[in-house]
Amino acid sequence: MSEPPVSVLLVDDDALMRAGLEAILSSDRAIEVVGEASDGRVAVERVRELRPDVVLMDIRMPDLDGIAATREIVASAPDARVVILTTFEDDEYIFGALTAGASGFLLKRTSPELLLDAIKAVAAGDSLLSPSVTRRVIDRMAALPSGEAVLDRRIEQLTAREREVLEQLARGLSNAEIAGVLVIEESTVKTHVKRVLMKLGLRDRVQAVIFAYESGLTRPGQDRG
Structure with missing residues (x-):
């Protein structure tokens, strides 16, 4: 059907x-x-x-x-x-x-x-x-002064692997790229992303990027992996 x-x-x-x-x-x-x-x-x-x-x-x-x-x-x-x-x-x-x-x-x-x-x-x-828009979201979040980020307690709900996935996602990596960095299957990354969004109460990957920077999980100046 x-x-x-x-x-x-x-x-x-x-x-x-x-x-x-x-x-x-x-x-x-x-x-x-x-x-x-x-x-x-x-x-x-x-x-x-x-x-x-x-x-x-x-x-x-x-x-x-x-x-x-x-x-x-x-x-x-x-x-x-x-x-x-x-x-x-x-x-x-x-x-x-x-x-x-x-x-x-x-x-x-x-x-x-x-x-x-x-x-x-x-x-x-x-x-x-659009790719150019994604880059601007990442750049704007990365430009935040470190002192503005306040650790969000919701992060404590995430497993160590889910935190790693969120950190890579916040740097603008695709599921395939995250899989390569963490040496896991792309389907596993997709599952982790869904769990991260569910646990944090976020609608999508864009909100996850913003959350990672604003919560202090990802610090300005960190490179891509």
């Missing part, structure tokens, strides 16, 4: 952009566009009504912008995953969206193939960022 398609809500104040996105997403049978919204306020209402798996969200919109809408959606429908799709690669937008609970941040120049893959990945529980 085949899996049901990933349901997606499109949110953008540009009708032409919404039409283009729908055409791209509709080309993949594994994805179903279940609704649209032209601003953040309507998006919040549609999410409550339609319960989509993924919300594809613009940032600059009238009434309620994408970041504020993301915050409301995550609070009211925690199972919904938000992917920000924007023209603006601005630090304040990036970190505002991630702090609000977005599971992905992609630019509108992203290829259709990557967009389709991103929606499926986020629906499966992964996070997805």
Whole structure:
């Protein structure tokens, strides 16, 4: 029996952009566009009504912008995953969206193939960022003065191996790269990552990176393994 398609809500104040996105997403049978919204306020209402798996969200919109809408959606429908799709690669937008609970941040120049893959990945529980955005998250966290980090007691819930995985994840390594560093199977890394997120109450890998630095587990200046 085949899996049901990933349901997606499109949110953008540009009708032409919404039409283009729908055409791209509709080309993949594994994805179903279940609704649209032209601003953040309507998006919040549609999410409550339609319960989509993924919300594809613009940032600059009238009434309620994408970041504020993301915050409301995550609070009211925690199972919904938000992917920000924007023209603006601005630090304040990036970190505002991630702090609000977005599971992905992609630019509108992203290829259709990557967009389709991103929606499926986020629906499966992964996070997805443009490579340049991922690097900026790591760089910004690594630039924090050491004195700002306060050890979070939640770390005590992790096993020694889970801490090692989280430390490598915080340096921007993929599951395959972490497996190589720790000399374990990639499938084992994936299991450890899921357990880390569950134990720490984090939504995705991006929040795990931020947690590792802000909690003091990973210190600024440490190199990649």
